[in-house]
Amino acid sequence: MPDNLGQEEYELLARLAHRYYVDGRTQEELSREFGLSRPKVQRLLERARWTGVVDIHVEAPPWLHLDLEAQLRGAFGLADAIVSPARADPQAQREEVARCAARYLERRLRDGYVVAVSHGRDTGEVPRFFRPARRLGCTFVSAMGGSPRVDAPTNPNEICRAFAERAGGRAVSLFAPAYVESAEMRDRLLAQDAVAEALRVAAAASMALVGIGGTDDDCTMVRSGCFSAEELARLRRWGAVGDVLGNYVDARGRVIASPESGRLIGLSIDDLRRIETVIAVVSEAEKPKAILGVLRAGVVDVLILDEGNARAVLGATGEDRGSGTTRGAGTARVTRRWEAPRAGTKEVVGSTTVR
Amino acid sequence: MPDNLGQEEYELLARLAHRYYVDGRTQEELSREFGLSRPKVQRLLERARWTGVVDIHVEAPPWLHLDLEAQLRGAFGLADAIVSPARADPQAQREEVARCAARYLERRLRDGYVVAVSHGRDTGEVPRFFRPARRLGCTFVSAMGGSPRVDAPTNPNEICRAFAERAGGRAVSLFAPAYVESAEMRDRLLAQDAVAEALRVAAAASMALVGIGGTDDDCTMVRSGCFSAEELARLRRWGAVGDVLGNYVDARGRVIASPESGRLIGLSIDDLRRIETVIAVVSEAEKPKAILGVLRAGVVDVLILDEGNARAVLGATGEDRGSGTTRGAGTARVTRRWEAPRAGTKEVVGSTTVR
DNA sequence: GTGAGAGGTGAGCAAATGCTCGGGCGTGGA
DNA sequence: TCCACGCCCGAGCATTTGCTCACCTCTCAC
Numbered sequence A, B: 001m002p003d004n005l006g007q008e009e010y011e012l013l014a015r016l017a018h019r020y021y022v023d024g025r026t027q028e029e030l031s032r033e034f035g036l037s038r039p040k041v042q043r044l045l046e047r048a049r050w051t052g053v054v055d056i057h058v059e060a061p062p063w064l065h066l067d068l069e070a071q072l073r074g075a076f077g078l079a080d081a082i083v084s085p086a087r088a089d090p091q092a093q094r095e096e097v098a099r100c101a102a103r104y105l106e107r108r109l110r111d112g113y114v115v116a117v118s119h120g121r122d123t124g125e126v127p128r129f130f131r132p133a134r135r136l137g138c139t140f141v142s143a144m145g146g147s148p149r150v151d152a153p154t155n156p157n158e159i160c161r162a163f164a165e166r167a168g169g170r171a172v173s174l175f176a177p178a179y180v181e182s183a184e185m186r187d188r189l190l191a192q193d194a195v196a197e198a199l200r201v202a203a204a205a206s207m208a209l210v211g212i213g214g215t216d217d218d219c220t221m222v223r224s225g226c227f228s229a230e231e232l233a234r235l236r237r238w239g240a241v242g243d244v245l246g247n248y249v250d251a252r253g254r255v256i257a258s259p260e261s262g263r264l265i266g267l268s269i270d271d272l273r274r275i276e277t278v279i280a281v282v283s284e285a286e287k288p289k290a291i292l293g294v295l296r297a298g299v300v301d302v303l304i305l306d307e308g309n310a311r312a313v314l315g316a317t318g319e320d321r322g323s324g325t326t327r328g329a330g331t332a333r334v335t336r337r338w339e340a341p342r343a344g345t346k347e348v349v350g351s352t353t354v355r
Numbered sequence C: 001g002t003g004a005g006a007g008g009t010g011a012g013c014a015a016a017t018g019c020t021c022g023g024g025c026g027t028g029g030a
Numbered sequence D: 001t002c003c004a005c006g007c008c009c010g011a012g013c014a015t016t017t018g019c020t021c022a023c024c025t026c027t028c029a030c
Helices: A007-022 A027-034 A038-051 A066-076 A090-108 A121-129 A156-167 A183-190 A193-203 A229-237 A259-263 A269-274 A288-297 A307-316 A345-354 B007-022 B027-034 B038-051 B066-076 B090-108 B121-129 B156-167 B183-190 B193-203 B229-237 B259-263 B269-274 B288-297 B307-316 B345-354
Strands: A054-058 A080-084 A114-117 A139-142 A170-172 A207-211 A240-244 A247-250 A277-282 A302-306 B054-058 B080-084 B114-117 B139-142 B170-172 B207-211 B240-244 B247-250 B277-282 B302-306
Touching: A007 A027, A007 A038, A007 B054, A007 B066, A027 A038, A038 A054, A054 B007, A066 A080, A066 A307, A066 B007, A080 A090, A080 A307, A090 A121, A090 A207, A090 A277, A090 A302, A114 A156, A114 A193, A121 A156, A121 A207, A121 A277, A139 A156, A139 A193, A156 A170, A170 A193, A183 A193, A183 A259, A193 A269, A240 A288, A247 A259, A247 A269, A247 A288, A277 A288, A288 A302, A288 A307, A302 A307, B007 B027, B007 B038, B027 B038, B038 B054, B066 B080, B066 B307, B080 B090, B080 B307, B090 B121, B090 B207, B090 B277, B090 B302, B114 B156, B114 B193, B121 B156, B121 B207, B121 B277, B139 B156, B139 B193, B156 B170, B170 B193, B183 B193, B183 B259, B193 B269, B240 B288, B247 B259, B247 B269, B247 B288, B277 B288, B288 B302, B288 B307, B302 B307
Parallel strands: A080 A302, A114 A139, A114 A207, A139 A170, A207 A277, A277 A302, B080 B302, B114 B139, B114 B207, B139 B170, B207 B277, B277 B302
Antiparallel strands: A054 B054, A240 A247, B240 B247
């Protein structure tokens, strides 16, 4: 198969690889057995992997999209990205994403962690699926104020309460609206101990779980009564494409300093940047622009979303990055781990996947 | 694919494996990323390999028989076994085996090595293919006496000379016949300085290259005039099935103390046992009994032979050992290296190879 | 309720592995 | 012929990995 290999070399590589991977000898044993230096054996094994004499294949469940996840991580420098299986029904899709988020939290939460939580339908679904293996001494705190037209489970306080119940931890509520009428009113509210204290806890969180909002007329901010359609239209004119915790950003990820930003009660983008792990959960269709904007703002560490948004976001990034790996998730050829001995990276990786 | 895995676990294993093998993270990074202890990650990766979520495949050239080699090593405790590609024509087959032997020597020989060499048509072919990359300060010494009806290239002295020429080393000749008329004559010859010296060098060799002789009427010993057909028939009656360096053994590998053994000039089986690496080269058809006998004598460390003999020897060993691995050499599932977490060995290995 | 056993867990260590770097050798050009 | 360049090689070190062992928890029988 590897045509650029001489017969002699092919035999040697195959022998070494077989002895190493199948028979389980160590490289040192092989070096004695074949009369080579140990580093030489290691270089030859590397070459065997590189030429395809050794093929390491990861058989992933068909419903996972590890390739998309890898592309997302790569494209946006995320610590992690999770693409949930696709569902036709929006509610089912939301639950699927929430399930992924819940699993993720279960893996990552540790006693004593403080988690700042946003509002939103996506975020709100997460607690339902959250079942940690044991009681966690965690604190869940609202990272933003509540919405006037409350349908309970999407309000941050309520979400925190649900989390705390599931985790056996405690909830810290923020008793304030997300947006107040004026900057002056905001400052006076922030001077209240109860409000200031909650925000202080939230700002010191080690983790944040946030949704990503859009700017269409049906977005959470409008539905929940925070904004009128006119206010939102004005934000769009300012270039807004989406928000986290009420902080709007434009397509290039720059925070928009609109009149609205002065009326916001909750963590700022800069507050978020100081939080170690910011987890964004998104499931709704037609959100790629908002997601892109927020990703470009560089506050998100972990992105959990559905397949459709993942593809849309990646598609919008520019031409197909790593199109070679777009094949079925099941077939993942070895790239970075067993890099080419010495060669330009991207290029060469591209050529292996052909094979 | 792995049906005995829960969905959740399958996902986790796939994620870990992908991150480890494809993205090249370390286990420690994964442990942080997934919120697991490092040993846990390592156990999960082990499980991923074991359940087939990760599949390591060695693509060997179709003309190699790495599976047969592994079985030979296993069955007879050999340090190494090399099965040469099959050839229909006996002479072509002999050359193929000799080529393998030559390659093997090239890999193993080091400056200062002393190699004891037997007579025989197989051994005699090796020097023709021997082309070390650089001059080797090696000594090649006859491990047994010569034969009366000399056709030059099968006499040990001549083989040594050819080796020395190719290697740029030196040859030490043994000026004596393989068999003399009586034990008394042998003792007197051994008392000769020239003879004793050569044998002393041979006995102190770090390597021996020997053929394996049969007991049919056309064997080297008869063709070369060492024995008459009658003498050979007598050896057969004593149970002889084959020889190394003129030392005959029976089917169970016991040395035969016949009248002939007292007349032999060359290294004994015990001398051979003291040599670190004894390499046996065999190609002729119909030799499996001789090979088996000699293997059972436990003097051979490395066996180099043709496919037909390899299969015959293994077939005769008892029922198909490791029949699971008898498939094409190209497909070698991982066994020993990534053993089952905790389980009886043979059994479990058998079951992987099914898959 | 209580005790015994099985199974799972992570600290810590020994071995194996990957990698860097200085040095030798061959090749091709002046 | 001699020199420069580049390639390959292996010693030695830092990191990663595999593994052992003591402990902990959970289950089940008594």
